Amino acid sequence: MKIVIIGASAAGISAAKTLKVMDPNTEVVIISKDDTIHSRCMLHKYLGHERDAQGISFVPQDFCEANNITWMKNTRVIGVDPQKKILKTRHHQEITYDKLLITTGAAYFIPPVPGMREAHNAFGFRDLSDAKLIDNASKNSKNAIVVGAGLVGMDAAFALLELGLNVTVIEMADTVLGLQLDPKAAGEYQKIFEGAGAKFLLSEKVDSVELDNHQNATSVHLASGKIVPCDFIIVAAGVRPSYDFLEGSGIAANRGITVGDDMRTNIDDVYAAGDVLGISGIWPNAMNQGKIAATNMLGGSAVYKDRYALKNTASFYGLNTLSLGNVNPADEVNCEIIKREDKNNYQKIVSNDGLILGVIFQGDIGNTGFWQYLIKNKIDVSDIDKPIFDLSYADFYGIDQDSGEYCYTL
Amino acid sequence: MKRIMIDREKCDGCLNCNVACMSAHQEGSNFYTVNLQAPESETRNFIKFDAKTGYTPVFCRHCDSPECVMSCMSGALEKDPITGHVKYDEEQCAGCFMCVMNCPYGVLKPDNKTRTKIIRCDFCEDKADGPSCVAACPKEAIMVREVSL
Numbered sequence: 001m002k003i004v005i006i007g008a009s010a011a012g013i014s015a016a017k018t019l020k021v022m023d024p025n026t027e028v029v030i031i032s033k034d035d036t037i038h039s040r041c042m043l044h045k046y047l048g049h050e051r052d053a054q055g056i057s058f059v060p061q062d063f064c065e066a067n068n069i070t071w072m073k074n075t076r077v078i079g080v081d082p083q084k085k086i087l088k089t090r091h092h093q094e095i096t097y098d099k100l101l102i103t104t105g106a107a108y109f110i111p112p113v114p115g116m117r118e119a120h121n122a123f124g125f126r127d128l129s130d131a132k133l134i135d136n137a138s139k140n141s142k143n144a145i146v147v148g149a150g151l152v153g154m155d156a157a158f159a160l161l162e163l164g165l166n167v168t169v170i171e172m173a174d175t176v177l178g179l180q181l182d183p184k185a186a187g188e189y190q191k192i193f194e195g196a197g198a199k200f201l202l203s204e205k206v207d208s209v210e211l212d213n214h215q216n217a218t219s220v221h222l223a224s225g226k227i228v229p230c231d232f233i234i235v236a237a238g239v240r241p242s243y244d245f246l247e248g249s250g251i252a253a254n255r256g257i258t259v260g261d262d263m264r265t266n267i268d269d270v271y272a273a274g275d276v277l278g279i280s281g282i283w284p285n286a287m288n289q290g291k292i293a294a295t296n297m298l299g300g301s302a303v304y305k306d307r308y309a310l311k312n313t314a315s316f317y318g319l320n321t322l323s324l325g326n327v328n329p330a331d332e333v334n335c336e337i338i339k340r341e342d343k344n345n346y347q348k349i350v351s352n353d354g355l356i357l358g359v360i361f362q363g364d365i366g367n368t369g370f371w372q373y374l375i376k377n378k379i380d381v382s383d384i385d386k387p388i389f390d391l392s393y394a395d396f397y398g399i400d401q402d403s404g405e406y407c408y409t410l
Numbered sequence: 411m412k413r414i415m416i417d418r419e420k421c422d423g424c425l426n427c428n429v430a431c432m433s434a435h436q437e438g439s440n441f442y443t444v445n446l447q448a449p450e451s452e453t454r455n456f457i458k459f460d461a462k463t464g465y466t467p468v469f470c471r472h473c474d475s476p477e478c479v480m481s482c483m484s485g486a487l488e489k490d491p492i493t494g495h496v497k498y499d500e501e502q503c504a505g506c507f508m509c510v511m512n513c514p515y516g517v518l519k520p521d522n523k524t525r526t527k528i529i530r531c532d533f534c535e536d537k538a539d540g541p542s543c544v545a546a547c548p549k550e551a552i553m554v555r556e557v558s559l
Contacts, residue, residue, distance in 0.1 A: 010483070014480075021491075039483045039484055039485070039504075041483040041484075041504070041506055042483070042484060042504050045504060056484075057485065058482070058483060058484055058485035059485055060485070283481065283483045283508060284477070284480050284481035284508060284512050287480045287481070288480055291480075311511055311512075312511075313506060313507040313508055313510065313511050315505055315506060315507060315525075315526075318524075318525050318526070320507055320520055320525055322507070322510065322511055324511070364520075365507060365510055365511075365519075365520060366510070366518075366519025366520060366522075366529075367456070367510075367516040367517070367518070367519050368510060368511070368516060369477075369510055369511055369512060369513035369514060369515065369516040369517070369518060370513075370514060370515060370516035371516075372511060372512065372514070373514045385462075386460075392458050392468070392516060393458075393468055393514075393515040393516045393517075394458035394460060394463070394466035394468060395460070395463075397418065397463075397466050397468075399416060399418070402557070403413075403474070403557050403558075404413040404414070404415045404416070404471065404555065404557055405413075405471050405473060405474060406471055406473075406514075406515050408514075
């Protein structure tokens, strides 16, 4: 059987690995528009000159050869014909498949701000190719603007600061990392970034981008009337699942390819996994989806159950943070918020009636993994007679006598 | 694969396993000479105490389906197909700590000294006698057993 995977990131590689472990005789072809396999979570390390392209790979250099996988790099798929089971590429190749897995991920989105889409020096920050363009632009530049202070924007800002640029981050919300953190935890990062030279313009909206005769952005105009000069712009304003090439194929999609819990699409022998589903942008979830899709392509019956995606870690300048669940409950949500703080740590637990809704651990995040289990499985902790911060896995300890694996005793 | 089996009832919280683990990862030291106060001196296993339930050893399981490996975006964590143990490549690790976030049992932690790497059980793979914690346990509350992978 010939299985073709489009995309070579978390979901695609995880699927390829699973296929080869389960059945080494399956023919596996990976098609990717990139010419490297790399982890986009490490792009800032490339841009900041901490690692080279090989250093941000998440598989060994000989991964495809060693696993007998055919890798078609620099190849963009432009169409799928599920009736004939054929893919068409931009260079007019036709590739047949018995089963197809689509893991094309997502692409950055540039908001329709006048001048921003037209600017030759406004970049997204998603692929290694983006990082290379930015690296090039940074060589003769002094002033960089980052639009968006989410994790990608902060990653980009970090890398540009490492390169010695003047970095201004513009964000519509009134804090950085607003989706992950509360104002206190976010403020800590803002302070450290400012210490490293970054400027933040919060609660500010980009109105337009001024272009010179060569279509290069020279400044950004904000709704408040401020004008910020720049040599180039990184736009970190979110991503959209990328599946344009499926048009006319009959494969159902709605803000992401539609799949069941088994990662099957509406079309026989076509599966999808990862960010292209539009249900989570979280690395571990994409890996898991890829593994499930691969298992089912080989006739297994794996189900995507662990859907929890409100989870993030951040690590900048030695300050680590874990954030899970709802850390900024709305006023009308009836809940209890407990905080603990010292010079190096900020911790917050949001709970309601014995159920943990969200946590932030900033500073020491050691041994905090069990909180995710408590939150996503809605485990009632009200019967445990100890301060909530003293909870650990030991309070739910269980062990399988045969395998020696842990489980939760509730 | 070999796994450290745990008999919670036998543990009396002496923490010899902690000391043995620190020593095993401090080159040139032994159980008696290990510098417990060195900033890089850290245990990879934990004993939790509770007045009602007593002592609970929390040790890495090198799980059959390791969530830490599943969460690793740098390729630093791999489950070895032969030994079944989770291997950690410190050089490759990018310090994102998604493995800390994803371990359902809260076993993993960033290192105290640099907070850029993780502290995790390596099953004392370099030691002929197997895990140092097991050798140091006077109660046989932890022991190595072959389990099917």
